[in-house]
Amino acid sequence: MFQGFKDFIMRGNVVDLAVGVVIGTAFTAVVTSFTKSFLEPLIKWITGGTGELAGSFVPKKGIEFTYASFINTLITFLLTAAVLYFLVVFPLNKLAERRRRGEEPPPKAPSEEVKLLTEIRDALVAQASAGRGGQGNVYGSAVDEVLQRRPEPPR
Template structure:
């Protein structure tokens, strides 16, 4: 049970995932601040809103459509950035690999192969 977990950690996927989460959190903060600093005032200008951006009231219910528009634009910017920075380059790289234009990753070194054989032999002796 623990050997599978140990193998998972040693593959490096955990480190890649951690880096992705940290960068994703920082990027989300950046895009959210862009929405607060630039999009909300822009919506206020367009809608003629004062301090409260883009709201209207029906009876006692306040509808804040300005915040919704800001959140929608922030979502679209985040999705577009992720697509053009991560997804599109990876799709292009995979396409090049399928065509044979991009070489596959190098095979493991002789030392890694030898250490793997030693490990396997030690496991077989148990």
């Protein structure tokens, strides 16, 4: 049971998905903080604090840009990303590298098409060498066979 759980966790796509969800959540917090700290006060400042464009464009007093909150959220995001990388991604990449070093992938077997073409080539070579006494043009005999030409008898 624990081996199955370990195999499930060690799959790359599960870890990638989990890291993506955590980073996405942390980045959502950064965007939300930027909106609340800079964009909303800017809109209030431009509209005079009413939410509608002011005719005289005189900003209302008391509108604050809370940049410290945004910086705090940004630092939290960077720390979250660093912890994920150094405690999850980096060790799993090292483990995967060790596994790859330990076993060599087997050589790929030739495809069925390559096997078939090799057999045809060998058959044509054998036929050409047998039909011409071990000498002659291999490709000429194949063309002769396809065109159904018969060699002329020797004179």
